[in-house]
Amino acid sequence: MPDKIQPRTLKGFRDYLPAAMIPREWLVDTARRVYRSYGFSPIDTPALEYLEILTGKGSDETDKQLYRFADHGGRDVGLRFDLTVPLARFAAQHIQELGTPFKRYHIANVWRGENTQRGRYREFMQCDFDTIGTESISADIEMVLVVHDLFSAIGIEQFTIHGNNRRVLNGLLEKLGLVEQSTSVLRALDKLAKAGAEVVAQELATTAGASDSQVRDIMKLASLSGDNNQILAQLEPLLSGSETGERGLTELSEISNAIAAVGVPSERFRIDVGIARGLDYYTGTVLETFLDDLPGIGSVCSGGRYDNLAEVYTKEHLPGVGASLGLDRLLSALEELGTLEKTSTPAPVFLPFFDADRRNEYLRLAAQLRAAGIGVEFFPEPKKLGKQLQFADRRGFRVALIMGADEFAAGQCQVKDLSSGGSTTASTSDDAAAVIAEILQILKA
Amino acid sequence: MPDKIQPRTLKGFRDYLPAAMIPREWLVDTARRVYRSYGFSPIDTPALEYLEILTGKGSDETDKQLYRFADHGGRDVGLRFDLTVPLARFAAQHIQELGTPFKRYHIANVWRGENTQRGRYREFMQCDFDTIGTESISADIEMVLVVHDLFSAIGIEQFTIHGNNRRVLNGLLEKLGLVEQSTSVLRALDKLAKAGAEVVAQELATTAGASDSQVRDIMKLASLSGDNNQILAQLEPLLSGSETGERGLTELSEISNAIAAVGVPSERFRIDVGIARGLDYYTGTVLETFLDDLPGIGSVCSGGRYDNLAEVYTKEHLPGVGASLGLDRLLSALEELGTLEKTSTPAPVFLPFFDADRRNEYLRLAAQLRAAGIGVEFFPEPKKLGKQLQFADRRGFRVALIMGADEFAAGQCQVKDLSSGGSTTASTSDDAAAVIAEILQILKA
Numbered sequence: 001m002p003d004k005i006q007p008r009t010l011k012g013f014r015d016y017l018p019a020a021m022i023p024r025e026w027l028v029d030t031a032r033r034v035y036r037s038y039g040f041s042p043i044d045t046p047a048l049e050y051l052e053i054l055t056g057k058g059s060d061e062t063d064k065q066l067y068r069f070a071d072h073g074g075r076d077v078g079l080r081f082d083l084t085v086p087l088a089r090f091a092a093q094h095i096q097e098l099g100t101p102f103k104r105y106h107i108a109n110v111w112r113g114e115n116t117q118r119g120r121y122r123e124f125m126q127c128d129f130d131t132i133g134t135e136s137i138s139a140d141i142e143m144v145l146v147v148h149d150l151f152s153a154i155g156i157e158q159f160t161i162h163g164n165n166r167r168v169l170n171g172l173l174e175k176l177g178l179v180e181q182s183t184s185v186l187r188a189l190d191k192l193a194k195a196g197a198e199v200v201a202q203e204l205a206t207t208a209g210a211s212d213s214q215v216r217d218i219m220k221l222a223s224l225s226g227d228n229n230q231i232l233a234q235l236e237p238l239l240s241g242s243e244t245g246e247r248g249l250t251e252l253s254e255i256s257n258a259i260a261a262v263g264v265p266s267e268r269f270r271i272d273v274g275i276a277r278g279l280d281y282y283t284g285t286v287l288e289t290f291l292d293d294l295p296g297i298g299s300v301c302s303g304g305r306y307d308n309l310a311e312v313y314t315k316e317h318l319p320g321v322g323a324s325l326g327l328d329r330l331l332s333a334l335e336e337l338g339t340l341e342k343t344s345t346p347a348p349v350f351l352p353f354f355d356a357d358r359r360n361e362y363l364r365l366a367a368q369l370r371a372a373g374i375g376v377e378f379f380p381e382p383k384k385l386g387k388q389l390q391f392a393d394r395r396g397f398r399v400a401l402i403m404g405a406d407e408f409a410a411g412q413c414q415v416k417d418l419s420s421g422g423s424t425t426a427s428t429s430d431d432a433a434a435v436i437a438e439i440l441q442i443l444k445a
Numbered sequence: 446m447p448d449k450i451q452p453r454t455l456k457g458f459r460d461y462l463p464a465a466m467i468p469r470e471w472l473v474d475t476a477r478r479v480y481r482s483y484g485f486s487p488i489d490t491p492a493l494e495y496l497e498i499l500t501g502k503g504s505d506e507t508d509k510q511l512y513r514f515a516d517h518g519g520r521d522v523g524l525r526f527d528l529t530v531p532l533a534r535f536a537a538q539h540i541q542e543l544g545t546p547f548k549r550y551h552i553a554n555v556w557r558g559e560n561t562q563r564g565r566y567r568e569f570m571q572c573d574f575d576t577i578g579t580e581s582i583s584a585d586i587e588m589v590l591v592v593h594d595l596f597s598a599i600g601i602e603q604f605t606i607h608g609n610n611r612r613v614l615n616g617l618l619e620k621l622g623l624v625e626q627s628t629s630v631l632r633a634l635d636k637l638a639k640a641g642a643e644v645v646a647q648e649l650a651t652t653a654g655a656s657d658s659q660v661r662d663i664m665k666l667a668s669l670s671g672d673n674n675q676i677l678a679q680l681e682p683l684l685s686g687s688e689t690g691e692r693g694l695t696e697l698s699e700i701s702n703a704i705a706a707v708g709v710p711s712e713r714f715r716i717d718v719g720i721a722r723g724l725d726y727y728t729g730t731v732l733e734t735f736l737d738d739l740p741g742i743g744s745v746c747s748g749g750r751y752d753n754l755a756e757v758y759t760k761e762h763l764p765g766v767g768a769s770l771g772l773d774r775l776l777s778a779l780e781e782l783g784t785l786e787k788t789s790t791p792a793p794v795f796l797p798f799f800d801a802d803r804r805n806e807y808l809r810l811a812a813q814l815r816a817a818g819i820g821v822e823f824f825p826e827p828k829k830l831g832k833q834l835q836f837a838d839r840r841g842f843r844v845a846l847i848m849g850a851d852e853f854a855a856g857q858c859q860v861k862d863l864s865s866g867g868s869t870t871a872s873t874s875d876d877a878a879a880v881i882a883e884i885l886q887i888l889k890a
Contacts, residue, residue: 131825
């Protein structure tokens with residue numbers, strides 16, 4: 001036998017053990033269920049793409065982080081670093097067959113050779129949904145509704161979707177004669193939530209070269225307050241006369257009205273003109289989502305509308321709107337909020353192997369419970385009961401079914417609630433139905 | 446604007462459009478549900494591993510097919526080519542923390558630079574489940590039960606799990622004095638189902654150098670017939686005196702008895718001594734699963750028991766047993782059998798945008814249906830109804846809800862069954878409840 005190879009993962013990569021993977025699967029399932037309920041369809045694309053596809057529209061930063069190599073056929077290839085570039089390539093290639101509007105979700109891993117010192121991972125999962133091929137505001141409204149339904153389904157009660165429209169910002173810059181400096185103005189404005197008004201005002205003056213009165217006008221945005229209608233009313237005079245700005249305002253107001261009409265509580269969607277979301281990509285609606293109890297972690301779901309998804313690959317004009325759920329960030333948040341159940345097993349019921357001669361009877365009972373929709377793990381070896389219950393405790397089962405010689409003789413079963421420690425006796429004579437009823441009652445409690 | 450980059454995928458890779466992805470997600474979901482019902486937990490491992498991890502136990506063939514390169518830090522890395530090597534590395538690294546028995550499932554993509562002329566893909570999904578750290582036959586029995594439940598849950602009624610035990614084969618070779626030639630004997634025997642008895646007999650004589658009487662004795666295995674108990678009875682004299690063979694026989698008989706006791710129909714599990722499943726890896730139970738209506742596609746779920754999973758990485762002895770579902774093969778089989786629903790949308794209900802002034806009312810109705818658990822896609826633009834229904838038809842929706850000015854005025858809604866073409870009128874006055882009831886009735890039909 002040669003020397004052992006040290007079992008280890010690459011820096012920036014990680015294993016998901018059951019205790020981490022069970023919540024991730026649940027979160028992905030929840031996102032999928034919500035996306036699907038709106039008619040978003042799943043797609044998948046290859047992890048490996050031609051290098052020219054991936055570098056076609058990426059930034060210098062993503063280019064540098066690309067995992068790239070030559071494949072067996074000598075082709076230059078790379079691992080995808082996001083799901084947007086593959087979506088653009090996919091849409092350019094298949095949109096004739098798919099037809100528009102095309103609504104897709106895509107939940108898959110991406111890879112970036114990032115600096116791990118910033119706590120980043122080099123492999124992580126993205127969870128995107130987009131509507132391609134329509135400019136209708138209906139799709140923007142739906143994006144907000146999807147985000148709302150998503151966080152409600154996750155069980156988060158306190159969250160706020162901050163919405164804005166790039167046209168509102170552009171209109172303001174137009175009116176102020178700051179279009180040329182828009183990049184630095186928006187970059188400064190982006191810091192509003194984190195750095196505060198003073199820092200932003202100073203940066204506007206120095207980096208963007210805005211005059212005192214321009215700074216004052218921009219900073220008015222930071223002092224808008226009240227409900228959405230009040231904010232819209234305050235924006236109106238600031239934008240009147242700018243076609244772009246007025247259109248942005250109309251769009252924001254249509255979204256705000258629509259989601260109120262649908263019954264979304266008004267505190268869940270807040271018009272926030274401080275949200276700019278990057279610089280080049282978005283052209284209309286933009287949104288970020290914050291957890292009220294953990295604002296410091298930043299946005300956990302962000303997105304917006306863009307004009308032309310696939311221009312690098314096709315002449316076809318493909319506008320779109322969509323958002324991306326920050327899975328990893330949200331998982332740590334849920335852990336911090338203590339809302340994740342701690343378990344390393346997806347089956348709620350543990351069935352110890354107690355009476356060595358009765359394996360087939362245990363197996364039959366387990367099969368009956370599964371047929372009734374109750375997951376059961378049967379311990380494979382007739383070890384001491386104490387050891388088996390230790391195992392069950394470590395795994396986080398909800399219920400154990402104790403059946404020994406006495407119980408078999410009496411046609412009974414002890415149903416042990418592993419969280420309360422309480423125990424009830426159920427009859428097994430009637431085809432396990434009584435046990436099932438007993439377990440369901442405990443699981444519901 | 447520079448020249449367009451041609452949108453294309455690499456040879457051997459493919460996009461999954463919704464029509465292909467929806468059944469794949471459903472199949473993966475079904476497998477997960479069954480695995481979880483037995484207490485198998487999800488895990489995940491990185492797509493990229495240190496090259497030495499991947500080449501540690503692979504064969505020359507897998508080594509040749511490995512996607513390998515140097516990463517940004519100059520490390521030699523590779524894309525995983527299966528989920529077994531990562532499981533071995535994972536178990537060696539974490540088994541102290543996880544404890545045994547450890548039951549995991551892992552559903553993820555793997556990559557092999559295969560020759561695509563054989564119709565193989567270079568990226569494909571594996572769907573494995575394994576129990577690590579126990580030698581108990583309970584785990585072997587459970588593997589068979591999982592496979593049975595899996596195919597039942599998929600809705601396949603005619604399938605047969607062919608089970609064997611490597612100890613039975615080894616015992617026979619022992620008794621025949623053919624242990625030295627076991628590799629070529631098993632390789633010949635593996636061809637029984639495909640090539641027939643004559644070819645196998647000839648190969649045994651030539652390649653394995655078996656004598657006439659040895660060939661005759663081996664070929665007896667091919668002529669065993671009857672139910673499992675009858676086959677076991679016929680095997681007994683062939684193996685008596687070989688400890689290995691007798692142990693294999695006992696194990697096979699325990700499995701056969703247990704699954705009969707659980708109530709699995711006897712025709713679903715067939716003892717088949719022609720199943721050898723590769724050569725080095727398996728040490729006890731082996732199984733392959735065939736669809737009775739499509740035997741030609743080969744096994745769609747295969748697995749078995751192995752002695753020492755992680756010996757390349759750790760001194761810890763980790764026996765295990767598990768199987769792998771052939772997702773791609775099964776998906777083509779289901780398509781060939783015509784059991785897959787043809788749809789490109791996961792939402793059953795289509796809501797056309799008919800009356801341009803009532804967007805928010807449509808959105809509210811859609812939200813009410815979703816709250817009742819019914820997926821709805823709302824068309825984002827008030828196009829001509831005919832165009833919208835064409836779209837719905839192409840996507841494969843089950844039901845369309847037609848609401849125009851007349852319907853709104855009357856507080857009604859036309860519920861159109863898109864498969865039958867029939868239409869019913871439902872009241873929308875009572876909070877959409879009547880519409881929901883009507884839709885559910887149509888969806889159930």
